Amino acid sequence: MRPSWLVLCLVVAVPFSVAQSPGKNAARNSALEQSFRAATAAYDSGDFSGAAAQLERLALQAPRSFEVRELLGLTYAAKADNTRAVEQLRLAVLLKPDSAAARTNLATGLTHLGALQEAEMECRRALQIDASDYEANHNLAESYLQQNKISDAIPLLEAAQRTRPAAYNNGYDLALAYLLVGDLRTSRQVVTTLLSLQDSGELHTLLGRLDEKEGKFLEAAHEFAAASRLDASEDNLFVWASELLLHRAYEAAIEVFKSSTQRYPKSARLWIGLGMSQYSRGEYDEAIHSLTTAADLNPSDPRCYLFLSKAFLSSPNQAQSVIDHFQNYAAIEPNNALAQFYYAIAVWKGRRVEGPAIDYPKVEAILQRSIALNGAIAETHLQLGILYNDEHAYERALPEYERAVQLDPGLADAHFRLGRSYLRGGEKAKAERELDLFKTLQAQHQAELDKERADVQQFVVADKAAPPIER
Numbered sequence: 428m429r430p431s432w433l434v435l436c437l438v439v440a441v442p443f444s445v446a447q448s449p450g451k452n453a454a455r456n457s458a459l460e461q462s463f464r465a466a467t468a469a470y471d472s473g474d475f476s477g478a479a480a481q482l483e484r485l486a487l488q489a490p491r492s493f494e495v496r497e498l499l500g501l502t503y504a505a506k507a508d509n510t511r512a513v514e515q516l517r518l519a520v521l522l523k524p525d526s527a528a529a530r531t532n533l534a535t536g537l538t539h540l541g542a543l544q545e546a547e548m549e550c551r552r553a554l555q556i557d558a559s560d561y562e563a564n565h566n567l568a569e570s571y572l573q574q575n576k577i578s579d580a581i582p583l584l585e586a587a588q589r590t591r592p593a594a595y596n597n598g599y600d601l602a603l604a605y606l607l608v609g610d611l612r613t614s615r616q617v618v619t620t621l622l623s624l625q626d627s628g629e630l631h632t633l634l635g636r637l638d639e640k641e642g643k644f645l646e647a648a649h650e651f652a653a654a655s656r657l658d659a660s661e662d663n664l665f666v667w668a669s670e671l672l673l674h675r676a677y678e679a680a681i682e683v684f685k686s687s688t689q690r691y692p693k694s695a696r697l698w699i700g701l702g703m704s705q706y707s708r709g710e711y712d713e714a715i716h717s718l719t720t721a722a723d724l725n726p727s728d729p730r731c732y733l734f735l736s737k738a739f740l741s742s743p744n745q746a747q748s749v750i751d752h753f754q755n756y757a758a759i760e761p762n763n764a765l766a767q768f769y770y771a772i773a774v775w776k777g778r779r780v781e782g783p784a785i786d787y788p789k790v791e792a793i794l795q796r797s798i799a800l801n802g803a804i805a806e807t808h809l810q811l812g813i814l815y816n817d818e819h820a821y822e823r824a825l826p827e828y829e830r831a832v833q834l835d836p837g838l839a840d841a842h843f844r845l846g847r848s849y850l851r852g853g854e855k856a857k858a859e860r861e862l863d864l865f866k867t868l869q870a871q872h873q874a875e876l877d878k879e880r881a882d883v884q885q886f887v888v889a890d891k892a893a894p895p896i897e898r
Contacts, residue, residue, distance in 0.1 A: 459489060470498060475505045493522040497529060509540045527557035535566055561590045565597050577607045595625055602633055611637055628658030632666060644674050661691045668700055677708040695725035703734050711742035715749060722752045732756055736769050746777040764801035767793050787818055805835035824848060839868035
């Protein structure tokens with residue numbers, strides 16, 4: 428927020444006593460103006476407490492001074508005292524209702540107070556007074572962007588852009604809005620213009636997103652790399668490394684994620700990204716280390732456990748550590764069916780290098796708990812069927828296989844085991860049908876790789892930070 432007046436002239440609108448001489452009146456005005464200038468200097472220097480103290484005294488002496496009320500409101504706003512800020516900014520608007528800038532300042536204060544509907548109304552009143560007011564157009568547009576009303580925001584951003592063509596913040600928001608509505612060509616034009624005025628990491632990130640939308644993945648990676656060189660923030664590094672991971676440049680992704688975790692060792696998502704990259708490249712032990720590090724940093728984040736379970740099934744090393752992490756996850760997410768499933772598999776298959784001793788009742792109990800929480804997960808039924816089969820409880824295994832196939836007809840191993848189960852029961856025709864389906868699905872093994880790629884994409888898209896809208 429900014430003062431709506433352009434020169435520091437104090438208009439003291441208080442009646443003076445008839446008994447006062449003109450000399451005393453002038454002297455009083457001069458003293459008040461000096462105090463106001465001192466308060467303004469304190470505000471400009473960042474001494475908001477000092478400015479507030481002086482302005483509070485001035486408000487008692489000149490209660491109908493627009494400039495005092497407005498600057499006091501701005502001072503309270505700078506101190507994050509939003510309630511008192513709005514009180515003073517309301518008084519300022521009452522004293523000068525035809526000031527577009529004063530209404531814009533009030534709208535900003537109302538926004539900070541959470542009164543979004545009233546803030547929008549004040550912005551619209553400001554635009555009725557002056558349709559070209561930059562702050563009113565820009566601030567109302569930002570409000571719409573935060574509410575995901577992109578189409579409503581664009582005309583306001585365009586109006587603000589016409590008023591101040593070189594305004595970086597507005598231009599950035601406008602370029603982002605065009606991107607969000609799919610007007611890639613205009614978005615790129617705005618970004619290119621902004622880059623000629625100011626080179627920044629977030630502009631290169633926007634260009635990278637535009638390149639992604641147009642299928643120019645190599646160019647996108649270059650833009651994300653440029654963004655990270657200009658601003659090595661956690662977000663920029665994550666976006667760059669994730670782009671490499673998404674398009675299977677695993678070695679490069681590992682390199683960027685590794686250097687990023689050294690810079691930001693407390694970032695769970697960077698460690699997850701590193702673990703996923705290492706898993707995708709077949710570095711299972713390294714992936715386990717990275718993913719358990721992520722779990723230590725954010726034990727309730729479900730994303731690290733999906734790939735931790737995959738890596739652990741490919742490498743039985745670090746068994747106790749992995750089991751402990753899954754046990755902890757199941758404990759902190761007792762109503763999460765997948766958390767229970769992961770824990771069951773870890774307990775069941777984690778000790779496979781140490782011998783055949785398996786606590787079948789414990790594993791069964793955890794799997795049954797997972798099914799009770801969510802019975803629609805095909806893999807859980809499949810694994811429970813395999814557990815029963817290992818215990819030679821074939822009659823209990825069969826319905827679990829059937830349920831797994833019903834829930835996910837593309838689950839190849841479920842068809843194979845169901846076929847073997849039918850064969851054991853003498854149902855040859857059913858067995859042949861299931862085994863044929865298994866062979867067909869095996870021939871379509873690429874679908875499994877595509878699913879794994881979809882898991883990667885879901886992680887990247889869900890956590891790839893969008894460029895910030897709020898300025």
